[in-house]
Amino acid sequence: MIFSGTLLTEGEGALREERGTFRVTAKGISRLRENHPPDCCGFALPGFVDSHAHIGIGSAGPVAREEQEAQILAQRDTGVLAIRDCGSPVDTRWIDDRADLPRLKRAGRHIARPKRYIRSLPIDLENPHDLPEEAARQARVGDGWVKLVGDWIDRSLGADADLRPLWDRKILVDAVAAVHDLGAKVTVHAFAHETIDDLLEAGVDDIEHASGMDEDQAREIAARGVLVTPTLLQIELFTDFAAQAGSKYPVYAHRMLRMFKERHERFAMMREAGVRLVMGTDSGGYQEHGTIGAECALWEAEGVSREELLFIAAIRSRVDLGFGAPYEGGDLIVFSEDPRTTPIFSVPDSVVVRGELR
Numbered sequence: 001m002i003f004s005g006t007l008l009t010e011g012e013g014a015l016r017e018e019r020g021t022f023r024v025t026a027k028g029i030s031r032l033r034e035n036h037p038p039d040c041c042g043f044a045l046p047g048f049v050d051s052h053a054h055i056g057i058g059s060a061g062p063v064a065r066e067e068q069e070a071q072i073l074a075q076r077d078t079g080v081l082a083i084r085d086c087g088s089p090v091d092t093r094w095i096d097d098r099a100d101l102p103r104l105k106r107a108g109r110h111i112a113r114p115k116r117y118i119r120s121l122p123i124d125l126e127n128p129h130d131l132p133e134e135a136a137r138q139a140r141v142g143d144g145w146v147k148l149v150g151d152w153i154d155r156s157l158g159a160d161a162d163l164r165p166l167w168d169r170k171i172l173v174d175a176v177a178a179v180h181d182l183g184a185k186v187t188v189h190a191f192a193h194e195t196i197d198d199l200l201e202a203g204v205d206d207i208e209h210a211s212g213m214d215e216d217q218a219r220e221i222a223a224r225g226v227l228v229t230p231t232l233l234q235i236e237l238f239t240d241f242a243a244q245a246g247s248k249y250p251v252y253a254h255r256m257l258r259m260f261k262e263r264h265e266r267f268a269m270m271r272e273a274g275v276r277l278v279m280g281t282d283s284g285g286y287q288e289h290g291t292i293g294a295e296c297a298l299w300e301a302e303g304v305s306r307e308e309l310l311f312i313a314a315i316r317s318r319v320d321l322g323f324g325a326p327y328e329g330g331d332l333i334v335f336s337e338d339p340r341t342t343p344i345f346s347v348p349d350s351v352v353v354r355g356e357l358r
C-alpha cells in the first residue's frame with residue numbers, strides 16, 4: 001500500500017517527523033521519489049505495543065478460539081499491532097498463521113503455587129524448588145519471555161492474610177538464570193513492596209504493576225535498566241479488590257487501599273527516578289481487550305505529555321519488548337488528525353498490518 005503524509009518515527013529518544021509518500025510492504029517501508037496516488041493519508045505511527053495482555057483469558061477464565069479472535073481484533077482496531085502475552089492457559093499459535101492479526105510474543109503460562117493466583121490460569125507448582133525447571137520449560141515453548149507470579153494474597157494466614165511473595169530468593173535466582181541461559185527474559189507480577197528486592201537480586205527483566213515500589217527500589221530498577229509496566233487501569237481496581245476482601249482479610253484490604261491512595265505519588269516518583277516504563281493494559285481477565293486508549297488516558301492524567309506518551313506506546317515499548325525497529329514488517333496506524341494534538345487519545349482511522357490495509 002501507499003501512504004502519504006507525516007510519518008512519526010524515532011529520533012534521538014523522541015518522535016521525529018518525516019513527510020512524504022511511502023510504499024509499505026510486509027518487508028518494511030520505503031520513500032517513493034515520484035508521485036503515486038496514496039491509499040491512505042494523514043499521520044502515521046508504528047502500531048502501539050501492549051506489553052501486558054492475555055489473549056485467551058476472558059472475565060470467566062480461558063476462552064475458545066472465536067473469543068480469542070474477538071480479543072485480538074479489539075486490540076488491532078484500537079491500534080495495537082504488537083502484543084506481549086504475559087501468560088495464557090490456551091494455545092494461541094493459530095494467530096501466527098494470520099497475516100491480518102497483530103504480532104504476538106508469548107510468555108507461555110503463568111507459573112504460580114497452589115491457591116496463589118487466579119484459579120485455572122497458572123501452572124501450580126506444589127514444590128517451589130521445581131521453579132527453575134518449569135521456567136526453563138516455559139522459556140522453550142514461549143517467544144522469548146517467561147511469566148512468574150511474584151506475589152499474591154496468602155489466604156492460609158486467615159484474618160492475617162496479606163500479599164506474600166511466592167518464592168524464596170535463592171529459587172528465583174536459579175529460575176531467572178535458567179531462563180537467561182536459554183536466551184529468554186523474565187517478567188513478574190509484583191504488587192507488594194517486599195517482593196521487589198528479591199526480583200532485583202534475581203535479575204528479572206520486567207516488573208509488572210510495581211504498586212509497592214519505594215524510591216530506593218525505583219533508583220535501583222532505573223540503574224539496572226529493568227522495565228516496569230505500571231498497568232494504571234489495573235491499579236484503579238485496587239479499591240474493588242479491597243472491598244471484596246472486606247472484613248475477612250482486613251490486613252490485605254488495608255494494604256490494597258493504601259497502595260491505591262499512593263498511586264499518583266508513586267507514578268511520579270518512578271518517572272522522577274528514571275524507571276523505564278512500558279505501556280501495558282493487562283487486558284484479559286479484569287480488563288477488556290482494546291483498552292490501550294483508556295490506559296494512555298490515565299498516563300496523560302498523570303502528566304505525561306502526548307508526545308512522550310505516543311513515543312513510549314508506539315516506539316520505545318516496541319524496541320524494549322523486542323518487536324524490532326519502527327515500521328519494520330510494514331505495520332502502521334494512521335490518524336487523519338495529528339495524534340500529538342487531538343484533544344483526546346483517539347483510535348486510528350486506518351490500520352496497516354504487514355503492508356496491507358486491514
Ligand SMILES: [Zn+2]
Pocket residue numbers: 052053054086282
Ligand atoms: Zn496480567
